[in-house]
Amino acid sequence: MPERYADILVVDLLGGIGDLLMLLPAVHGLARRNPGARLRVLTHDPGADLVRVDPVVAEVRTPRHDRPGAEREAVLAALAARRPDLAVSTTRYDGIPDLLEAAATRAVTNLWREPPPDQPVGHRYLEILHAEGLLDPADRTARPRVHIGDEAHRAGERTVARLVGEPLAPPVVLVTDAGMAVKRWPWRHWQTLAGELTRRGHPVLTVGPVDPEAPLGVPLPRVDLPTLAGQFAAVGRRDGVVVGPDTGPVRLAAAAGAATVGLFGPTDARRYGTGDLDLQGLPDCAHRRPTAITEQPCWWQARCPLDPAGPACMADLDVGTVLAAVTRGA
Missing domain, CATH: 3.40.50.2000 (Glycogen Phosphorylase B;)
Structure with missing residues (x-):
């Protein structure tokens, strides 16, 4: 016993x-x-x-x-x-x-x-x-599953229904920030991805900072985390996909039942992936330390030893590969 x-x-x-x-x-x-x-x-x-x-x-x-x-x-x-x-x-x-x-x-x-x-x-x-x-x-x-209360479910459903209507294709949520610069996907890639998704009829929603002069889609309203989970659940009920880097909102989307596409660079997708479609940039990078990520030379300052312009591993994730993963899941 x-x-x-x-x-x-x-x-x-x-x-x-x-x-x-x-x-x-x-x-x-x-x-x-x-x-x-x-x-x-x-x-x-x-x-x-x-x-x-x-x-x-x-x-x-x-x-x-x-x-x-x-x-x-x-x-x-x-x-x-x-x-x-x-x-x-x-x-x-x-x-x-x-x-x-x-x-x-x-x-x-x-x-x-x-x-x-x-x-x-x-x-x-x-x-x-x-x-x-x-x-x-x-x-x-077992995989993470977050409890979503009735009110958060209803609020999420109302918001997503209002923003996407009855689309030709499932909605896609872009999580553009990652909290740490070393994990961010290049902004130009986000712009290209959003444009191609829109062309194919997918409503594009966003979570996180966006450029007001070059909007990517329709921002989800800023809400508390339980309500955001309700929004992600509503996206999932519409067979939608949430795509973004190794960050909390993408994990929350997966825990709320939405399909996710994770964009991994400095962190190893085998260790930190959400378990859906996780893409690894520069999988053979010699500087990546899967079990000691904070000891990587790029971690704190986002100074990539391979490319002074920014994290080479994140830039390695090309738009075509991400688009294929997103549309396969949507």
Whole structure:
């Protein structure tokens, strides 16, 4: 009989929406394995909004400020409020693993250990938790699925219906930003792709910054993350596709049930892909480090050692290849 836990604390303080989404299958697997458990999540805003509406999550905590030490303080506050029977964490900095291991009855604080270079990050989390006896075998290959409330579903449906009408071809959403310059696809490629999709009858919607003098399509309205998930779900119900780089909104689209085409350059699609159609620029780049991406020479400053004009791996993803992938999925 596997051990059951009454109070579970899951800590993800890496900062990105995508980081939380990759951990979501573990959250749901722990809930299934421990029915009736009080499952708490400590993470950052705005990603926290995605789990506040999740029926398996009893409590969501976030750091109270953005000054140094905020994450450690948030962990201490969560532990002081209630000592967990089980703590699970992706977060390795500022002594946070030591805090969890000292306070929790049981703690698993290194979900990054010994990763194979071709194993998706989220699957690595699940495999480690399964090896620790905390998840069932069926959970090892689970994909992220975000809970979308009724109001978010309705709002997303209203917005997408208003913007696309009854098109000749499925809608396509372009996610043009990536948070980091090193992950961005060249703007000229976006313009060419948008023009070709429009010519073929696909309504083109956009998420993220656009050039007002050279618009790519119709911007989706700025909304909170649960409502954005509802918009992506509405696109998915119309057999649409969301295309963009390795960034949180593309992961959210996949978790909401929409088909995605991921554009990967400095990050390895085998490790960080969404699992739909993931395209890898310069797959043989000698500077790419699949299990140590922050140590790549291009990572922080987006200074590509192969091309001073910008990330050569992203430019290598030509419009024709992306168009073929998008229209195959749409």
